[in-house]
Amino acid sequence: MTKTQGNDGRSRRLTPDTVVRAALDLLDEKGLEAVSSRAVADRLGVRMNTVLWHVKTKGRLLELMADAVMGEIPLDGLPGPWDERARDLTRRYRRALLAHRDGAALVIGTYPAEPHTLRFAETLVGTLLESGMDGREAAWNAWTIIYFTLGLTQEEQAPPHDLDGRLARAVTPASHPALHRVLEHLGGSFDERFEFGLSAILRTSG
Structure with missing residues (x-):
């Protein structure tokens, strides 16, 4: 688990679920082609390596996103x-x-x-x-x-x-x-x- 800075300047914990949620928000706003580890990192205000620490690869990120969608059923x-x-x-x-x-x-x-x-x-x-x-x-x-x-x-x-x-x-x-x-x-x-x-x-x- 890592920490990142929120908009209010206070640190907040970054978890795999936080990364996946940010990726789903990006998906809804811009579509699947816009989803990348770098774009998610930019959205969260962290370095790309921080995102990859939690999800390893873009392929793994997409798998976790798909499973999160299935979890809404x-x-x-x-x-x-x-x-x-x-x-x-x-x-x-x-x-x-x-x-x-x-x-x-x-x-x-x-x-x-x-x-x-x-x-x-x-x-x-x-x-x-x-x-x-x-x-x-x-x-x-x-x-x-x-x-x-x-x-x-x-x-x-x-x-x-x-x-x-x-x-x-x-x-x-x-x-x-x-x-x-x-x-x-x-x-x-x-x-x-x-x-x-x-x-x-x-x-x-x-």
Whole structure:
């Protein structure tokens, strides 16, 4: 544990949690590309080596940030039936990702075996096992739910890219008849697409 000077001139203790909190604040303000050990050090008013003393590397910092995001998922008050519980867990997961700028991009780029991440995974996999799935089915369905949620949420958090407009200009009945037939359904509400995809996964899993 080290000390740094606060704005009031008094020293305050610097811990790994303090570093991660500062990094998450930086993420929310400026996005994932702005997060670095040096930027976090500047934010805290310390030298970069002080930050690295607590988190070792930028990769490790990102892992701890991702686990902190996972720690914001409440796991109490879940429904009893396994399928309703799986839905609620996944919705809570998505909300935690959306609560931070580039939250999905942060989590999708890390693979932390840390307490909060393992706690959520244990709850989700345990829920799927309760449905009667065998080990492989529960593990692979959990991955399917997680990858689907991360991918859709990352798209939702991406800068505007006018995909609907570009598709409308590129897709014609002659060039891409199948895509043209479903063109109006290729975009739309992220909430609706999330609920549809989650229902499809769980329906197949049941």
